Amino acid sequence: xxxxxxxxxxxxxxxxxxxxxxxxxxxxxxxxxxxxxxxxxxxxxxxxxxxxxxxxxxxxxxxxxxxxxxxxxxxxxxxxxxxxxxxxxxxxxxxxxxxxxxxxxxxxxxxxxxxxxxxxxxxxxxxxxxxxxxxxxxxxxxxxxxxxxxxxxxxxxxxxxxxxxxxxxxxxxxxxxxxxxxxxxx
Amino acid sequence: xxxxxxxxxxxxxxxxxxxxxxxxxxxxxxxxxxxxxxxxxxxxxxxxxxxxxxxxxxxxxxxxxxxxxxxxxxxxxxxxxxxxxxxxxxxxxxxxxxxxxxxxxxxxxxxxxxxxxxxxxxxxxxxxxxxxxxxxxxxxxxxxxxxxxxxxxxxxxxxxxxxxxxxxxxxxxxxxxxxxxxxxxx
Amino acid sequence: xxxxxxxxxxxxxxxxxxxxxxxxxxxxxxxxxxxxxxxxxxxxxxxxxxxxxxxxxxxxxxxxxxxxxxxxxxxxxxxxxxxxxxxxxxxxxxxxxxxxxxxxxxxxxxxxxxxxxxxxxxxxxxxxxxxxxxxxxxxxxxxxxxxxxxxxxxxxxxxxxxxxxxxxxxxxxxxxxxxxxxxxxx
Numbered sequence: 078x079x080x081x082x083x084x085x086x087x088x089x090x091x092x093x094x095x096x097x098x099x100x101x102x103x104x105x106x107x108x109x110x111x112x113x114x115x116x117x118x119x120x121x122x123x124x125x126x127x128x129x130x131x132x133x134x135x136x137x138x139x140x141x142x143x144x145x146x147x148x149x150x151x152x153x154x155x156x157x158x159x160x161x162x163x164x165x166x167x168x169x170x171x172x173x174x175x176x177x178x179x180x181x182x183x184x185x186x187x188x189x190x191x192x193x194x195x196x197x198x199x200x201x202x203x204x205x206x207x208x209x210x211x212x213x214x215x216x217x218x219x220x221x222x223x224x225x226x227x228x229x230x231x232x233x234x235x236x237x238x239x240x241x242x243x244x245x246x247x248x249x250x251x252x253x254x255x256x257x258x259x260x261x262x263x
Numbered sequence: 264x265x266x267x268x269x270x271x272x273x274x275x276x277x278x279x280x281x282x283x284x285x286x287x288x289x290x291x292x293x294x295x296x297x298x299x300x301x302x303x304x305x306x307x308x309x310x311x312x313x314x315x316x317x318x319x320x321x322x323x324x325x326x327x328x329x330x331x332x333x334x335x336x337x338x339x340x341x342x343x344x345x346x347x348x349x350x351x352x353x354x355x356x357x358x359x360x361x362x363x364x365x366x367x368x369x370x371x372x373x374x375x376x377x378x379x380x381x382x383x384x385x386x387x388x389x390x391x392x393x394x395x396x397x398x399x400x401x402x403x404x405x406x407x408x409x410x411x412x413x414x415x416x417x418x419x420x421x422x423x424x425x426x427x428x429x430x431x432x433x434x435x436x437x438x439x440x441x442x443x444x445x446x447x448x449x
Numbered sequence: 450x451x452x453x454x455x456x457x458x459x460x461x462x463x464x465x466x467x468x469x470x471x472x473x474x475x476x477x478x479x480x481x482x483x484x485x486x487x488x489x490x491x492x493x494x495x496x497x498x499x500x501x502x503x504x505x506x507x508x509x510x511x512x513x514x515x516x517x518x519x520x521x522x523x524x525x526x527x528x529x530x531x532x533x534x535x536x537x538x539x540x541x542x543x544x545x546x547x548x549x550x551x552x553x554x555x556x557x558x559x560x561x562x563x564x565x566x567x568x569x570x571x572x573x574x575x576x577x578x579x580x581x582x583x584x585x586x587x588x589x590x591x592x593x594x595x596x597x598x599x600x601x602x603x604x605x606x607x608x609x610x611x612x613x614x615x616x617x618x619x620x621x622x623x624x625x626x627x628x629x630x631x632x633x634x635x
Contacts, residue, residue, distance in 0.1 A: 105418045105449065124511065133510040133525045136341060138319040139310065139329040143511040153319045153343045155365075155508060157525045159556045177555040177584055178563045179527075183363040184345045191364045193379055193565055195584035208582045208595045210394045210411060212363055212381035223394045223412025225582060226595025228609055232477045233632055237414055260419055260449075263477065263632075291604045291635065322527060324505040325496065325515040339507045339529045341551075369549040370531045377550045379565055396580045396597060398549055398567035409580045409598025423600055446605055446635075 109236065110262035113203075115196070116243060117160045117176040118168045118252050121146075126249070132158035146248055151182035162196060166243055166252060174198035180213070188215040192222055198230075205229020207257065213240060224257060235261040295422065296448035299389075301382070302429060303346045303362040304354045304438050307332075312435070318344035332434055337368035348382060352429055352438060360384035366399070374401040378408055384416075391415020393443065399426060410443060421447040481608065482634035485575075487568070488615060489532045489548040490540045490624050493518075498621070504530035518620055523554035534568060538615055538624060546570035552585070560587040564594055570602075577601020579629065585612060596629060607633040 122130035124144035134143045138153030147154050157179050161172035178194025189212065196207040206229060211222025224236035236259035244252040308316035310330035320329045324339030333340050343365050347358035364380025375398065382393040392415060397408025410422035422445035430438040494502035496516035506515045510525030519526050529551050533544035550566025561584065568579040578601060583594025596608035608631035616624040 107419075107449070122510070135508040135510050135525045135527060136321040138308070138321050138343075152345070153321045155321060155341070155343070155527070157510075157527070157553055157555050159524070159561075175556070177561060179553055179555075181343055181365055183343050183365075184361070189345075189363060189383075191379070191381060193563070193582070195563060195582075197584050197586070206584045206593070208584070208597070210379070210381075210396065210582065210597075211414070212383050212392045212394070214383070221392070221414035223414065225394070225396075225411045225597045226607070226609075228583070228593035228595065232609065233479075233607065235412070235419065237412075237418065263479070293605075293635070322507040324494070324507050324529075338531070339505045341507060341527070341529070367529055367551055369529050369551075370547070375531075375549060377565070377567060396565070396567075396582065397600070398569050398578050398580070400569070407578070407600035409600065411580070411582075411597045421598070421605065423598075423604065 107260055109258035109260055111234070111236075111259040113255075113257040115162050115164065115173070115255050115257065116166050116252055117162045117255070119158055119160045119250065121156065121249050123249055131160045132156050147182070149185040150188050152185045154182045156180050156182075158194070162198070166254070168252070173200045173203075178209075189213060190215060203230045205231045207231050207234070209238060211238075215242065224259065231259070233261070233263040234259045293446050295444035295446055297420070297422075297445040299441075299443040301348050301350065301359070301441050301443065302352050302438055303348045303441070304436070305344055305346045306436050307342065307434065309435055317346045318342050333368070335371040336374050338371045340368045342366050342368075344380070348384070352440070354438070359386045359389075364395075375399060376401060389416045391417045393417050393420070395424060397424075401428065410445065417445070419447070419449040420445045479632055481630035481632055483606070483608075483631040485627075485629040487534050487536065487545070487627050487629065488538050488624055489534045489627070491530055491532045491622065493528065493621050495621055503532045504528050519554070521557040522560050524557045526554045528552050528554075530566070534570070538626070540624070545572045545575075550581075561585060562587060575602045577603045579603050579606070581610060583610075587614065596631065603631070605633070605635040606631045 120131045122133040134154050135157050136155035137147050141147035160176040162174040162176050163170040174197050176196055181191040183191050192211055192213050194209055208226045209222055210225050214220050219239050219241050221237050221239055227234040239256040241254040243254040306317045308319040320340050321343050322341035323333050327333035346362040348360040348362050349356040360383050362382055367377040369377050378397055378399050380395055394412045395408055396411050400406050405425050405427050407423050407425055410424055413420040425442040427440045429440040492503045494505040506526050507529050508527035509519050513519035532548040534546040534548050535542040546569050548568055553563040555563050564583055564585050566581055580598045581594055582597050586592050591611050591613050593609050593611055599606040611628040613626045615626040
């Protein structure tokens, strides 16, 4: 009897091992060693809002200009930004740092972007920078980019950040919610 | 006698240890935990091929324009791309994803580029993104760039990708073969 | 008596544990597994120095041009560079490689940049590339960026590089000193 239980248990464990060898789900079961939820706010320069714009189109494909996003889903536009980071979704909350870098619109038939930017945080809780790289299929509710490094309190950190468009007003204002999960913390 | 053998063995092991301390070869002996060979295809917009172009010059140095690559080995051109990825070297094979991002021509007296891009894969085998950064000395047969992160099935992955120019037709079409070797797989 | 000492010791150790749980210092005590100090030299094209310029403005916000850095702390300028790397601070020392990539001025009210570039080294000591990403608050004496990957002798390396402006002459020449500390060496 005892032997039979052992055999059943053995096959059950085998099954578990095999199932976990090729995970079908996209979310891995790892637990972050640190997690931060932050918002940042982008106000794109459109030729009239120089006073409060936080980003500018600086490159465009042939036939486009630098105050109106390009025609084919903005393909080819590069935008440089210096956006305030807040702890909640209010643009007017006290900023805890700046999100700085660029995004590149990179598809002709839908809205996707390529992101290369850093968070520079300067709060009582966190001092340091977090560096991000990744593809952003904008119309997907939640999309993941890579945390490729960090400095200061984020020294050598790596992780994954889930990006959500928290608000979008025409082509001038958007707000992103980043759920930053570090899996290597040092 | 036994002592002499021990001494010879000792020096031999010392020699092995010292030789391996400064490896001369560029290829490390590590075995990848996952490997993918993929191709992607770039058709540069030249002012006449809007219908099938997959990339556009969006920035150029003074004196150049956005339909002809710049003079001095294209130094200063930034190209944004959205290229189909295939499993073989045929442009017309069913795409398994998109290679999206930018390349920057960054030398005046030879052809080199700086790459920042992502693979977004969407197949039955793989769902997720792979993020690449690196220097690409285009005229070298095989050159290595870094895999700095990934999401989905490539969650937290790191590795090295060997890039080969598989085909090059004038300044409008090129095909790259990427041998992606992951050494951290999670 | 002995018990009291034990209690004092216990609280003292508790205190140590708690203090170290939230490190206030930005520098972590980790020891690098490899370290390199290198300099690179940037001569920006200004319309008159085509012969010896090593970098060019290739993107600018609306209203600016490609030979003069833009008004508001150069916000929105993208510069592509191909700079010689030297072992000391002399521009005319024999180069040991090239620093290639881009920097983006990304703040309106101070000087900060976002860096994406690679070192391609070709010396008797080192053959390979090092890939960097990070925020550069230019006016800070020493600022840290991430080493996100490497190839050749820097296969799979990660680390942090401390950047210092070693010299700055007007808007045409600057020299950076990089203290590259690898904490993952493979």
